[in-house]
Amino acid sequence: MENIKVSVILPVYNVEKYLKQCLDTIVGQTLKEIEILCVDDGSTDDSVQILKEYEQKDHRIKVLSQKNAGAGAARNLGLRHASGKYLSFLDSDDFFEPDMLETAYEQAERYQAEMVVFRSNQYLTEKDEYKETPWTLRMQELPPYAPFGRRQMTDNIFKVFVGWAWDKLFLKSFVDEKNLTFQEQRTSNDLLFVFSAVTLAKKIAVTDKILAHQRRDAKDSLSKTREKSWDCFYKALTALRERMKQEGIFEEVEKDFINYALHFSLWNLNTLAEPTQTILRNKLLEEWFADLGISGKNKEYFYNKSEYEQYAKLIESGK
Incomplete structure (x- = not known):
């Protein structure tokens, strides 16, 4: 054809x-x-x-x-x-x-x-x-x-x-x-x-x-069996970040990326069943929030304040 x-x-x-x-x-x-x-x-x-x-x-x-x-x-x-x-x-x-x-x-x-x-x-x-x-x-x-x-x-x-x-x-x-x-x-x-x-x-x-x-x-x-692939979203985010760096545009899109990374992390956390939810929560607190650039940013950095508040509560509960 x-x-x-x-x-x-x-x-x-x-x-x-x-x-x-x-x-x-x-x-x-x-x-x-x-x-x-x-x-x-x-x-x-x-x-x-x-x-x-x-x-x-x-x-x-x-x-x-x-x-x-x-x-x-x-x-x-x-x-x-x-x-x-x-x-x-x-x-x-x-x-x-x-x-x-x-x-x-x-x-x-x-x-x-x-x-x-x-x-x-x-x-x-x-x-x-x-x-x-x-x-x-x-x-x-x-x-x-x-x-x-x-x-x-x-x-x-x-x-x-x-x-x-x-x-x-x-x-x-x-x-x-x-x-x-x-x-x-x-x-x-x-x-x-x-x-x-x-x-x-x-x-x-x-x-x-x-x-x-x-x-x-x-x-x-x-999507109802994501417990088997609970870390795929993180691999997707880090691969996207790497591609943006290769293209030389990551600095331009960094704030949008970090805001989206928080959104997508919380969405995955909120929609997982136990015991996988706790596994992901610990991973986010111990490593991934920091690796994705979310840690250390103040409330004003985030577009969605309710997402930031959930994130802040998670950080507090992990102390």
Whole structure:
């Protein structure tokens, strides 16, 4: 297939329950000039059979396989095979509006953007209802024009968008030029890729329209078993910091980074179950708050005072 406008990269792991709905909303996209690279990550259920059925029915689908190594490794494998002008990294338990890719593609072409961000909401599986998520795209922090870069954002550049990849479209030549890849770890594997793109892109555009639906509350969701990968967020943050230093821009973004590091540390701490929560709490107090640059900063340094107050209480309790 020539002139592929978007390469869709879809990691798949034991998601037979939701996979057909996901694939139907991808093959049914109004943008037809796409390739769909489905990467089986060592599934042990019927996911592979479903993928092969769809591959036989639609020439745009190509199934790739790897031993179980996580979504980050699966996305990197798909990235190596992608030949489209733009890249879309989707999750196989989510589903999408029919015009998602066309809308994002047209916005990217209009502004010659390296990155396009659009709105999403959550689909609560067990309640069969949708929940609005206005915090995933903070329009009030963006300039009234496009395209723009990090310097035109008025708030913490790591809080304007969320560090996941599936509500964004990326220019492949930009990804290749900047050598952006996903961390090959169990969770928080897209933070490095996404926030590196946010800081390095000079041309970002947005679409203030809900185009993707993130499935939540699924009992087998990866986010509900983060106890197995409680340190991945820290590895993601330190890798991002190292990339910013390599680019020579860390001093410029340092305050935003430290504020985000506190936010993300507390979010992980607050959402973990015991006994892992205590393990993380001790690690933060003994090492990671200091290593991430949070220790020693006064209240005025932090944008979110309630986060600072929780941090201060943690420090006090650890004395």
